[in-house]
Amino acid sequence: xxxxxxxxxxxxxxxxxxxxxxxxxxxxxxxxxxxxxxxxxxxxxxxxxxxxxxxxxxxxxxxxxxxxxxxxxxxxxxxxxxxxxxxxxxxxxxxxxxxxxxxxxxxxxxxxxxxxxxxxxxxxxxxxxxxxxxxxxxxxxxxxxxxxxxxxxxxxxxxxxxxxxxxxxxxxxxxxxxxxxxxxxxxxxxxxxxxx
Ligand SMILES: [Zn+2]
Numbered sequence: 001x002x003x004x005x006x007x008x009x010x011x012x013x014x015x016x017x018x019x020x021x022x023x024x025x026x027x028x029x030x031x032x033x034x035x036x037x038x039x040x041x042x043x044x045x046x047x048x049x050x051x052x053x054x055x056x057x058x059x060x061x062x063x064x065x066x067x068x069x070x071x072x073x074x075x076x077x078x079x080x081x082x083x084x085x086x087x088x089x090x091x092x093x094x095x096x097x098x099x100x101x102x103x104x105x106x107x108x109x110x111x112x113x114x115x116x117x118x119x120x121x122x123x124x125x126x127x128x129x130x131x132x133x134x135x136x137x138x139x140x141x142x143x144x145x146x147x148x149x150x151x152x153x154x155x156x157x158x159x160x161x162x163x164x165x166x167x168x169x170x171x172x173x174x175x176x177x178x179x180x181x182x183x184x185x186x187x188x189x190x191x192x193x194x195x196x
Pocket of ligand 1: 115116117125126127152153154155156157
């Protein structure tokens, strides 16, 4: 139901990871070639470390094309699985598309009126909520139930669109909810229509 990470996150992490790995390897190479003294590594610049590191990485990858292929295949499969996870098995939509007035009132009350989504640094959005939002998107089979209800401001509602939240977003929201939800209301979020 939930992905560990979105395809975009996997792609960005792969890119940043490769970059950092190249620079680390490059730093070692620059240090090895030019020496180290009390002033630091001789001739080290971010660009020099990146150039040396990328060249070394490229040399290894072209020397071992099978490793390159396997690595590329693993990343591709991860991205594909991330995309397809929500669409395999077909989607049965909840015939009730919109939350009722009563559900919205109930959801707003338990959120103390404030938007429950995340703004910067994983902090709770400071704006007042305006919409009853499906945590797990209705278009992808999310239930129009209180278990799938998130009280959201217009901005967060639009930003979220029909994105599937990651498992980490779910865990963080549930943790935040413990601070403001009434004690007798479960903090679990996300429900698929027809799920047991
Ligand atoms: Zn918000």
